[in-house]
Amino acid sequence: MSDNVMYDSPTEFLHDVASANGECVAQSVIPDDEGVYTVACSCEKWETTAASREEGLNLARRHTGSIA
Amino acid sequence: MVEKIWANSGDSHFLEPDDLWRDSLPPRLAELVPRAEKDPDGEWETVHIDGMSFRRKLPTSAQQEFIDASNRAPGAGNVDLRMKDLDQEGIWSELVFPSLGMWSSSFRTPEVLREALRVSNDWAYETIDKAQPRLISTAQVSTLDIDDAVHELERAAEMGFKAVFLPVTPHPLQVDYNRKEWEPFWTVAEQAGIVLAFHIGTDPIDLSAGASAGVVFRGPGGAVLNYTETTFGGQRAVTKMVASGALDRHPDLKVLVSEGGATWVPFIADRIEEGYRQHHMAVRPKLNRTPREIIYSQVYASFQHDKSAVAAATYMGYNNVMWGSDYPHMEGTYGHTQKTLHELFDDVDPKVKQRITVGAFRELFPHVPALPTA
Secondary structure, X not given: OOOOHHHOXXXXXXXXXXXXXXXXXXXXEEEOOXXXXXXXXXXXXXXXXXXOHHHHHHHHHHHOOOOO | OOOOOOEEEEEEEOOOOOOHHHHHOOHHHHOOOOEEEEOOOOOEEEEEEOOEEEEEEOOOXXXXXXXXXXXXXXXXXXXXXXXXXXXXXXXXXXXXXXXXXXXXXXXXXXXXXXXXXXXXXXXXXXXXXXXXXXXXXXXXXXXXXXXXXXXXXXHHHHHOOOEEEEEOOOOOOOOOOOOHHHHHHHHHHHHHOOEEEEEOOOOOOOHHHOOOOOOOOOOOOHHHHHHHHOOHHHHHHHHHHHHOOHHHHOOOOOEEEEOOOOOHHHHHHHHHHHHHHHOHHHOOOOOOOOHHHHXXXXXXXXXXXXXXXXXXXXXXXXXXXXXXXXXXXXXXXOOOHHHHHHHHHOOOOHHHHHHHHHHHHHHHOOOOOOOOOO
């Protein structure tokens, strides 16, 4: 069977994040009305902005040490 | 030999094909529907939804165990295999909720949500309802745009749907169910005889507000606090429908709250009556029937394991208690349905047992085939 995250509900998605107790387990990349992307982490200690979604995701990957 | 108990289920789920929306929508819309992709390192996964992205660490072994348990039923996404599971478990007919549609509140573009749910409805009716008359799938509508919801409900009624899935709170960008803007939707549902099927745990999470949105508990007890919290949304939805007069104005409209237990119904009727009586000078609108009359005649509630749910029917005069399996989810009864049904009903008045396992469901969905006689 699929382990696709889409078979979790968004509520379960957030509960997973909450149960990690402030660790770096999830990041969001969300545009504002001006097209600037806010990038934030579940650790609640890191937030920045990016010019594009891909740049935001790369910043998130760098934050978690996934890329150099 | 232990007698097999057959029961209808007011709460089940189907896993749609992963690519249902992406494969069926035009490219400019398909680009915006939720999709998940894994990072090359295999440790992270990113979900893209309507211009937003959410990256998460892939499940730990404990979480993976939960996911595997939720998906372990062979018929979770296949009708033929599902019927074998249901026959084995003793489940006759079931109301089938979607899986992908649970992400509706995360869309931002009305057109994308409207068209995605249209695709889901066409697929569900063809694949589930037409293939197997024992299965009743819930139509889906956009709660982001009420006009879209009304039009899709009219279309779903013409197709033959008997129920519509509603999240316990509308889309975060839409007004709440107690507001008059929803009146056309209630009117269409009542006239078409479509059951409003609220499922607990579907409180909209506004992901655009970041990972801390929604009611989420952290720290000691967090897992139980978060699970228990999901049950309250159904109670709030019913309270809004009663207090706003929606159910009073539409006496033929039926509401089902799935998976939320049943003992809360007499409780919430008590609370609403108390408020209605003690705050009568401030109460608007006035109702033509008592809140308890409205709730007991129009609201149904499904449970899977709760013994007190049976007591709600036996001792509290609430007759619309309905059993549900929650198939194939891990909170459900798959693998132990017969054990559960015997524990719940072996010492119960046969009339109450018949009502909870069969009758309440057939009252909402009288067209389903009759149960096997042996």
